[in-house]
Amino acid sequence: MLNRVVLVGRLTRDPELKYTPNGIAVASITLAVNRPFSNQQGNREADFINVVIWRKQAENVANYLRKGSLAGVDGRLQTRSYENNEGKKVFITEVVADSVQFLETKGSSNPGGNQNQGGGDYYGSPNQGGYPNNNQNQGRSNQSFSDDPFASDGKPIDISDDDLPF
Numbered sequence: 001m002l003n004r005v006v007l008v009g010r011l012t013r014d015p016e017l018k019y020t021p022n023g024i025a026v027a028s029i030t031l032a033v034n035r036p037f038s039n040q041q042g043n044r045e046a047d048f049i050n051v052v053i054w055r056k057q058a059e060n061v062a063n064y065l066r067k068g069s070l071a072g073v074d075g076r077l078q079t080r081s082y083e084n085n086e087g088k089k090v091f092i093t094e095v096v097a098d099s100v101q102f103l104e105t106k107g108s109s110n111p112g113g114n115q116n117q118g119g120g121d122y123y124g125s126p127n128q129g130g131y132p133n134n135n136q137n138q139g140r141s142n143q144s145f146s147d148d149p150f151a152s153d154g155k156p157i158d159i160s161d162d163d164l165p166f
Contacts, residue, residue: 004074008073011065014066027052027053027062029053030048032048
């Protein structure tokens, strides 16, 4: 069986970081993900999807992402339930993230006017000794993450199969 979710969207609020009684970090975010079609009035609608992130990655998300930050989430869909104060059973469906990618570099602007502190797909602290999950800067020592790799200099772009995400 397969339960896989891949999302790209912007945070609708700052991440909320909490700790379990055992000291495990858990963060929750809501991603606004545009639908691939327009409504009858010609406007694009969005879905607002709740995401839960655990452990070190939760701390990184809380430290480096803000409302309006562009993020990619890879995870699984999960449903849980509880009884509310009136005795009614409430069901909650959310994405439990396996990885979160920071899709904007430090200093890039976004619609919320905030600046994102991220810099790629990291399992450590972005731009402070984190471990990139890809080899974006390999062999390009003079190029920073903020440089536009697609700037037109008249030369063809050489991309190896190792650089592709699929």
